[in-house]
Amino acid sequence: MELQQMRYAVAVAEERSFTRAAERCHVVQSALSHQxxxxxxxxxxxxxxxxxxxxxxxxxxxxxxxxxxxxxEAAARAVADAAAATGEIRGELTLGLIPTVTAIDIPAALGVFHRTHPAVRIRLHAGSSDTFIAEIAAGALDVAVLGLPREVSHAGVRTRVLARTRHVAVVAGGHPLAERRRLRLEELAEETFVDFPAATPGRAQSDAAFDALGLRREIAFELMDIDLMLDLVRHGLGIALLPPGVVADGRDLRTVAVVDGPTRVECLAWSAFNPSPAALAFLDGI
Structure with missing residues (x-):
């Protein structure tokens, strides 16, 4: 049995097609089927x-x-470890990103990393913080940028705090609150909101802040797509509570400080158990 046969089997299982698996593996279908x-x-x-x-x-x-x-995965790690022993970083870096990363300029950081370690293949995954924590603990993800209501401790996961911020209100340029310099949550309780889906860390931050004051609010739209969220706000379909830096003030959108608004801890997370050379190299550069 050869590793190539394993790669072919995994490709067929994931593609559910010998034709697509062969295209993915850059071989003719007859050769893949034979193996x-x-x-x-x-x-x-x-x-x-x-x-x-x-x-x-x-x-x-x-x-x-x-x-x-x-x-x-074990074979790829063996190759990467052997290369790292000679000072060369190889292999793969899988990086999870929430949609509201503000503490790091991700494209710039990845550009520097790629120029320094060109032999490393970078894979980006979009998702939520709770999903990334579970994937890191399971060994399915190398590093992630998380946004959480507070610092967390999870078996098998190490974290480094990047920033602590307080959410701002994002409103349409023509909204009655657009010219305010600061607000309190009780002034927003009667507004209609655009927010992240229930039970996600991004949503939990805002829910906890309103619950602490005994306030209820109406959430009209729940989604993970920040661009669509801002478009809904721009067209007057609701307001949003988001980390500062996600959107800049302009004619169509305004941000207003919320003095008792939700707080967020943005942090890096990675495996506590034998992180890959590529993961360690990326973390060293942040």
């Missing part, structure tokens, strides 16, 4: 059930693919 059949003969089981429409992964295939992914 999969050879692998199935060696294992003595069928990994995939073929039909005219798509490829289904068998129970044996699911078990094999899960182990194959782990083996491929």
């Amino acid at each position: 999969i059949k050879a692998l199935e003969r060696e294992l003595g089981v069928a990994l995939f059930a073929r039909n005219s429409r798509r490829v289904e992964v068998t129970a044996a295939g699911k078990a094999f693919v899960a182990a194959a992914r782990a083996s491929l």
Whole structure:
């Protein structure tokens, strides 16, 4: 059994198609199919059930693919560790980003990292802080930038605080509150809000601040897309509470300080257990 056969099996399982798997692996389909059949003969089981429409992964295939992914990751880590021992950083950096990163200029940081370590492949993942914490603990993510209501302690995850900020109110340029210099939460309780989905850390920060004052509010739209969120605010469909720096004042949008508004801790997070050379190199540059 060879690592290449494992790569082919993982590609077929993820693509659910021999044609797309072959394109992804940059080989002709006949060569990939031949290797999969050879692998199935060696294992003595069928990994995939073929039909005219798509490829289904068998129970044996699911078990094999899960182990194959782990083996491929271990092989890649072995190569990266060997290179790191000679002073060269190689391998892959998987970086999770929330939609409201403000403490780091991510494109600039990645540009410097890429120029310094050109042999490292960078993969970016968008998502929420709670998802990233779980993925780091599970070894599925190297580093993430988180935004949390407070500093957290999670088994298997280390963190470094980047910034502590207080949210601002984001309103349309023509909103009655647009010319105010500062507000209090009680003045916003009757407003309609655009916010993050319930149960996400981005939403929890604002919910906790209103709950602490015994205030209730109406949330008309829940979404993770910051650009769409700001467009909804711009067109008068609600206001938002966001970290300062996410949006600049302009004719269409205004930000107003909220003296008792939600606070956020923005931090870096990474695995506490044997982080990869690429992860350590990225962290050293921040």
